[in-house]
Each structure stands twice: as structure tokens, then as C-alpha cells.
Amino acid sequence: MKDLKRQYREAFNELKEHKNEASFNQKAIDNAKTQLVNDFEIWYADTFATQPGTSMQIVVQNAGFSAHSFKSDNLGIDELSVPARSAKSFLWQAPEQEGEYSLYCTDCKLKDQLFKVNVDKTAKKFIAIMPKVEDSM
Secondary structure: OHHHHHHHHHHHHHHHHHHHHHHHHHHHHHHHHHHHHHHHHHHHHHHOEEOOOOEEEEEEEEOOOOOEEEEOOOOOOOOEEEOOOEEEEEEEEOOOOOEEEEEEEOOOOOOOOEEEEEEOOOOOOOOOOOOOOOOOO
16 A cells, blocks of 8 residues: 555656646747747838838739739728739839828738838838849850
């Protein structure tokens, strides 16, 4: 009987150690998730922000199996229809007035999903990347 009690205590203590380890790992995972979301929000804010007056090409890609229409209440574009499995682009010049400008799909079920561009004087300066031209020597 004493041997069974000892085995039980050992197994119980081992279980407690595993529970503590699992709890520690879960907290580490939760902290990593929080940090990932925070880092993404910082990246997103920097990536989709531009200074007033900046010209940019916006490409809307439709990976779905049916056409989708996109609208904006403040980008100054007409409705943009993108056929299934294709993309359309348009040139847009950020207005001088700071603010948030958005584009949304009128056909999608997720109505709250917007593509947003923040126009802000403190945004990083946009640098145009030109394609590399190969010398034909």
C-alpha cells in the first residue's frame, strides 16, 4: 500500500509539473500573439500611409470565382468592376487634406473589410521603385 501511495504522489507531482509547464507555454503563446498583432498594426499603419499629394497606383485583385465591384466614398473614383480571377488598377493622388480614405467591395459578405490608405503629413515618404533595366550588350 505504501508503494502505491508513493507511486501516486510521484505521478501527481509529475502531473503538476506538466500543468505548470503547459500554463507557462500558454502564457508565452498568448504574449507572442499579442506582440504579433501589435507589430502587424505598426507595419500596417506604416505601409498604407502616405503623405498628401503623393501619386500611387492601387491594384485591386479578385481571386474569387465571380466578378466583384468596388466603391469608395472618398477616394474620388467611380465604381470599379473586377472580373473573376483578374486585377484592375488605377492611379490615385492622395489629396492635400489629411484623413483616412477607403475602398470596399459592394458584393462581399464581409462589409466591414476595407482597404484603407491614411494620408498623413508625418507618413514615411513614398519612394517609387523603378524596375531594373538590363543592358543588352
